[in-house]
Amino acid sequence: MTAPLTLFEKVWRSHEVVPETADTPAVLYIDLHLIHEVTSPQAFTALRERGLRLRRPDLTFATMDHSTPTRTEQVFGGAPIGIEAAARQVRELERNCEAFGVELLGLHDARRGIVHIIGPELGLTQPGKTVVCGDSHTSTHGALGALAFGIGTTEVGHVFATQCLLQRKPRTLAVNVHGRLSAGVGAKDLILAIIGRIGVGGGTGHVIEYRGETIAGLDMDARMTVCNMSIEAGARAGMIAPDETTFRYLAGRLRAPQGEAWDGALERWRQLPGDPAARFDREVDIDAAALEPMxxxxxxxxxxxxxxxxxxxxxxxxxxxxxxxxxxxxxxxxxxxxxxxxxxxxxxxxxxxxxxxxxxxxxxxxxxxxxxxxxxxxxxxxxxxxxxxxxxxxxxxxxxxxxxxxxxxxxxxxxxxxxxxxxxxxxxxxxxxxxxxxxxxxxxxxxxxxxxxxxxxxxxxxxxxxx
Amino acid sequence: MEPIRTLRSRTVVLAANDIDTDQIIPARFLTTTSREGLGEHLFADWRYGPDGAPRADFVLNQPQARGCSILVAGHNFGCGSSREHAPWALSDFGVRAVVSTQIADIFRNNALKNGLLPVIVEPGAHRWLIEHPGAEVTIDLGSSALTLPGGETARFPLEPFARYCLMNGVDELGFLLERAAQISAYEARSALA
Missing domain, CATH: 3.30.499.10 (Aconitase, domain 3)
Structure with missing residues (x-):
């Protein structure tokens, strides 16, 4: 019999290309690499300088969100992007995606949006996947039971070239949330209260798993709000065990598995929640019923x-x-x-x-x-x-x-x-x-x-x- | 990457806790598509006044900071955004090591990949360093020790592989590329699963 595992440990273990040793970190496989205009240019440059190709363009997905305009006339009306350097960055992403064969949801695409909104929305983010992006709020995707974390641009280059990262296994922190949120109090108030409680550096070195009946009662949008701000407590990743709410959210989404593949995926996803006897390195308990708007x-x-x-x-x-x-x-x-x-x-x-x-x-x-x-x-x-x-x-x-x-x-x-x-x-x-x-x-x-x-x-x- | 074995420098101190990467390099400088030249914008909103002139009261603008390559900072340095522009800006400015009691995970990873040493010391040694700006200290990677001017040493943890890479000028991508066969085997295995 194998030792009881947490959700995080199950996802980690199934993505070890080479497990960690005392001398070397694990080689961890990445299932989904999301990129955007701000933290990718120098990584593409690094590929070019070394004459490397992108190992898995099919697992790489690009959008533009950080420096893009929000005024309709600048997005669709032909008015110039107000900031010239931002416009250059957008053009460079277009060129890089073209050159390396990466699918890009460009400025005019009907599916474009903030990278952490569209990953789940398109069904690209799925339970049990490893998801990375050169952005610290990649923790958002953990709401679907993925192991998702932000990386720097050098690491973006590593994933481009090898679809892998060298990583030391983080520690685990359970945040157990009990009780009913009162009217007018929501997921944002909850995560702000959690950060207030454990501190902006309190989750450093850890992956958080949010648990308890309050979390199970949240819809997916609310779960994403909670996981999104894990990094604000210092934790690179926050996760929530996938359940029927998760599966209902994903069913029928553009890039979610369909037909027989869906049934197979569901079977795998149902195995992901942590074993009841699994232990965390740390635990924190939060009383949701006592919370007020924060x-x-x-x-x-x-x-x-x-x-x-x-x-x-x-x-x-x-x-x-x-x-x-x-x-x-x-x-x-x-x-x-x-x-x-x-x-x-x-x-x-x-x-x-x-x-x-x-x-x-x-x-x-x-x-x-x-x-x-x-x-x-x-x-x-x-x-x-x-x-x-x-x-x-x-x-x-x-x-x-x-x-x-x-x-x-x-x-x-x-x-x-x-x-x-x-x-x-x-x-x-x-x-x-x-x-x-x-x-x-x-x-x-x-x-x-x-x-x-x-x-x-x-x-x-x-x-x-x-x- | 140039191998690093020891580093000897006077320190410059930014005592604030929780210095985030938005302070290290504000977002408006992230529209660059290169790694170069970010040192000019390091701590831009602390370093320069509204007129763009350097603030005389900011430590990095003071004469004694010149030539210092070791930054001593408060707890939880580098929290916030994953922008690697933060270590790029520090390195470009001439900083080679950041000493704190805690350094945020993503910043630490990014720093290591750019030959910028994240050095975590015990609160006692840290307090002494905060209280003695300009102290001449030595950081030795081989022994994972920071030596204070009086000869006392503070040990710091350094992940063995990171140490190996820093001391030998090895870049991690080369190491990963050498695992190509294992990566292919994993892909074949997981496609079958």
Whole structure:
């Protein structure tokens, strides 16, 4: 009898080309390599310099999302991309994909979107696969029971040339979530609370598995929100055991197995959940029933409190003081009722259909407060079409928000969608680092529901006041 | 990659914890398609004022930082984005090692592939280094030890394969390419499964 294994250990073990030894890391096989315009150019250059070919173009899949425009006239109308260097990067990806035979969902493709939205959406991401991308939010794909993690550009080159990576086996961390989330509290609040609990470096060296009945009760969009921000706790990967919710989500998707292949896949996928007796290196328990809508107040995602809470006081901590000074906050202050200038709904964290539905549910029949700039950016063109089919775009536009084409947009502002200096932005994205959304921008991370409530009131608002 | 065995330098200190890769190299500089020239933008928003002039109060702009190749930083250095532009920017600026009590996983991997040493030391030695900027220290890969000016040594963990690659100037891709037969065998095996 073999030793009981966790979900992670099962996926890891089935992808060992060569197991690790004391002297050498494991050679780990990669089933799906997603690439985008920002972290791939130098890897293609490395291939060319060494005269290497791309080993498995059929397992490699490209899109453009980080530096692409979100204004319709720049995507479809022939208007030039505002930033010349970004336009060059987009053209270089087109050339590289052509030269190396990689399928690319280009700027005008109806299936284009943020790489972590379209992988699952197209059915490319599947339970038990190893998935990598030169982007730290690759952890998102773990929501389907894949082992998915971000890599650097040198490693992108390694996967290009060999379809493998040299990796030391990480440790395992179980985050057990129990209890029912109350109304107005969702997956974003849950993951922010988890990061607040274990800290921004607390998951370093580990793969997280989110478990418990609360997680099992989440839909796939919500599970992806949770796994997406694993990296914000320092964990390169977060995983959730595949179940009927996962299988229902994948059934019929463009690149998911079909017919007999589907039946075979289902049989394999049902073997993936961890064995009951499997042990984790660490475990953390979270009471979901006690959670409230959460919001960050500082310059990393671990600096988080309930929307109605008070900023903690930490004496003798110059870094904490510097962070609060950047944010224009004081220790002991409340963030609720603080004026808001910008609201951003989108990103690989919260740019899926259910996120847009949540934001729209609060905006229906209401207006964005005077002086607030609200930007809604769907995570993919498919999300955009589905939202429009439901009339969500009308709700946003009639409320006074901007409705854009898909992309990473204001999450990192590479494409020029920026928060002005000193402005407060309630953002459904994943990072509130200094300058992340623009030089001097002050980011308050929150759920789509909370973001919409803040847009309506023009102030930091607990969404439960409006639902 | 040039082999590295020892490194001797004065230190420059950035004591903040959780220095993320957006600080090391802000996203607006990621539109480059090359690895070169990023040192100019290292810590851009901390280093330069709104007018683009260097801030005199930022440590890397001060005369004593010149020529220092060892950066001592607070806990959890390099968290956030996977951008390899972060180690590229540090290397281009002249940094050869980062010393902390914890270094984020992706940054550490990226650093190792660029000959930038991630050095994790115990809190005691770290505190001493934070409190003594400009100290002349030696990092020796063979013994995995950082030697303080007084002769005391702090051991640091270094994955054996990474050490081998650094000390011999071996790049990992060459090693992986030599596993081609095993990779093909795996592909055949998993296609049958």
């Amino acid at each position: 919001m960050t107040y500082g310059t990393n995602p671990g600096m988080v409190i309930p929307v109605g809470g008070t900023i903690p006081e930490r004496t003798d901590d110059p870094v904490f003081a510097k962070s609060l000074a950047y944010m224009g906050f004081a220790p002991g202050e409340r963030i609720q009722e603080h004026p808001v200038n910008v609201v951003f709904v989108g990103s690989c964290t919260n740019g899926r259909l259910s996120d847009l539905r949540a934001a729209a549910s609060l905006l229906r029949g209401r207006k964005v407060a005077t002086g607030v700039h609200m930007l809604v950016v769907p995570g993919s063109q498919q999300v955009k079409r589905e939202a429009e089919a439901e009339g969500l775009d009308r709700i946003f536009i009639e409320a006074g928000a901007e409705w854009r084409e898909s992309g990473c947009s204001m999450c990192l502002g590479m494409n020029g969608d920026l928060v002005p200096k000193g402005h407060y932005a309630v953002s459904t994205s994943n990072r509130n680092f200094e300058g992340r959304q623009g030089i001097g921008a002050r980011t308050l991370l929150a759920s789509p529901l909370t973001a919409a409530a803040c847009a309506v009131r023009g102030r930091v608002t607990d969404p439960r006041e409006l639902i």
